[in-house]
Amino acid sequence: MALSAKLQLRQSQSLVMTPQLMQSIKLLQLTHVELERFVDEEIERNPLLERVDPQEDAATDQVHKSREEEIRTDDWYQPDGSATSETMSAQLDTSLENVFPDDPGAAPRLGPDLAAQWKSAGSGGGGDSDGFDLEDIAAARLTLRDHVSEQIAFAFANAASRLIAHELADGLDDAGYFRGDGADIVERLGAQPREVEAVLATCRTFDPPGLFARDLADCLGLQLARANRLDPAMRTLLAHLDLLARRDFQALKRLCGVDEEDLLDMLAEIRTLDPRPGTAFSVGAIDTIVADVEVKPAGDGSWAVELNPETLPRVLVDQIYFAQVSSQTKNAGERDFLAECLQNANWLTRSLDQRAKTILKVASEIVRQQDAFLLHGVRHLRPLNLRTVADAIGMHESTVSRVTSNKYMLTPRGVFELRYFFTASIASAAGGDAHSSEAVRDRIRQMIEEEASEDVLSDDAIVDRLKGEGVDIARRTVAKYREGMNIPSSVQRRREKRAMSSVGSR
Incomplete structure (x- = not known):
């Protein structure tokens, strides 16, 4: 070709x-x-x-x-x-739920007279707004590092000990836990290991109680020790926080060697502690929507x-x-x-x-x-x-x-x-209009919030109630929605509600 x-x-x-x-x-x-x-x-x-x-x-x-x-x-x-374009803005406040009460405190505020003086000085005493406005200046908050540094200055008279303490303070995370490496400090500063341990022991007595803890159990232990409440039963409870998270109160009573009344007292005391003492000094920026x-x-x-x-x-x-x-x-x-x-x-x-x-x-x-x-x-x-x-x-x-x-x-x-407005469709049991998955989640949440300690709903019971309301849903879907909302199982909820009802009735 x-x-x-x-x-x-x-x-x-x-x-x-x-x-x-x-x-x-x-x-x-x-x-x-x-x-x-x-x-x-x-x-x-x-x-x-x-x-x-x-x-x-x-x-x-x-x-x-x-x-x-x-x-x-x-x-x-x-x-x-x-x-x-046109019009309007909004700010959404958010909060963090935790099993422990969280009160980080409020930022310091200036009195109205002092604020007026600052504003007057910033504007040069005139009526124009070319000067700075106090509202445009964020009040400086005491940081965790500043708070610890003040206590270091009073706790240690020796310059070498203060240097070690400042190095230890650099190892604190935002929650106040010590995440540093003592061996590394010993090597860098040429100090003795026992000297670093002694300085760390002193730092662990700083306020608020719980600073320089190694983990959650250690943090709670420091606070209980400060209140003279760290007895052998409480030490055992802190060593088995995983059982507390699973609400396995029977196992905790057996391990701690206490009856139900004493265990409830111990749990109530645990709830008064602060698992993140350093967050009271957090200065991180708040993201607004x-x-x-x-x-x-x-x-x-x-x-x-x-x-x-x-x-x-x-x-x-x-x-x-x-x-x-x-x-x-x-x-x-x-x-x-x-x-x-x-x-x-x-x-x-x-x-x-x-x-x-x-x-x-x-x-x-x-x-x-x-x-x-x-x-x-x-x-x-x-x-x-x-x-x-x-x-x-x-x-x-x-x-x-x-x-x-x-x-x-x-x-x-x-x-x-x-x-948020785009949600999956869940069929109607009666053959009518389909239901939004977000609406079903909200109904499940309400059912669980309204349940009594003697009548905790299982996933199967929730399915039956929803079908009675015209929602055709499978049990595994209910379990998935419940876990997505961080709601524990019916067994865990029953244990917790009984414990809470016992505390409330006393």
Whole structure:
């Protein structure tokens, strides 16, 4: 067969991911913190981008509009609009549950008179707000290291002992446990092992009790020893905290050699101790959740869905600066650079505007789908998936997935991640509408909270009750939901409720 060259015409379709399209997709899934960082980087790279304070928004737009009418530009200069959005933010307080009471204390506060003096000094005694505001300055809290250092200064007169103590203090974690290596300190400082152990023994007497403990049992033991309550029975109990976690009270009574009454006294005393004495001095930053969308009742009985401007940065294209510079630019390279900057700036503002509209569109459909939840609570949360929302608003499922990632909605019932409203469907036993898995979880939680010590519900009993309420659910699903909510089994709950009822009746 002879080889020959020939021309063929073919027609095909392909999707080309341009850098601008990739940028728009990326912006959809960014959190507001990541978005702010991204915009700051773009503003640093692009001289035609500027950030506008929302309070100056109207005035800035008017100035730009009036000045643009006075400037003559080249034919290839095409002004473009900018993104706007609206309204409200929220903060979600979170708390940490623990089997032990947790009272880390409050940050020190200045009195009103002293605060007023600071504010007056910061503003130079004048009425303007150019000076600093006391509310903008976080009160310095006493750290765990500072607290320990103060006690070291009084506990050790010898400079070498103080140096060893400070090295030991460097080995404390946030809970106040000693995680360092004594042998390493001996090697680095050239000290004697018995000297390091003696300094550590003194440090273990510091306040609050429990500092420099090796583990939880040691921490509780230090606190009990300080109260002169570390008897042999209590030592045995601390050595078997795993049995306490499993609520195996029969085994504990046998090992400790005590009756039920004494064991209940010991458990009540254990609950008064602090398993993390160092957390009272924690200075870690508290992560706050800022809602991207706010939902509130409208006057006509529907829901008003609005965007939070704090999560959508206000960015404008400085078209005036571009016109001024381009009119004086003669070099072709500089002219091309300005053209590229203008194109990128316009694309960014359009992408931010499109991102805001997409978030609002998805959030509005979620509100429409979950109207019953907003009115009546979690029991009325409907089963919902990404495809349902995507089909309703004419978008791709992957777009909805990106929009709902790490975005939050402020509702009259609290702040929820948008993903919260997408739950699996559980069939109805009566053949009616399906039930949301989150609503079923809430019903299981309520059943367990209302159970009495003499009538603790097993997983099978919960299944029977749910089926009586029209929920067709398997036992293994109930067990999975219960374990996901960190709820112990019926055997463990029965032991704990009986113990608590015995303590309460005394």
